Amino acid sequence: MRNQITRPRRSPKPQKxxxxxxxxxxxxxxxxxxxxxx
Structure with a gap:
């Protein structure tokens, strides 16, 4: 979870x-x- 937060806005599905x-x-x-x- 921390990794996802530290990562930039590159997620393919930033639904949250x-x-x-x-x-x-x-x-x-x-x-x-x-x-x-x-």
Whole structure:
């Protein structure tokens, strides 16, 4: 696991990273929407 983390973004299937990025993006979007709505 440590080897994978230390390795650069060369994994053929970085699904975990993608998921995390999507979550962050969703969070930001929700935050913006709330800001606009309020």
């Amino acid at each position: 990273h993608n998921r995390r990025r999507q979550s962050s993006l969703w969070s930001q979007l929700i935050s913006v929407v709330i800001h606009i709505y309020i």
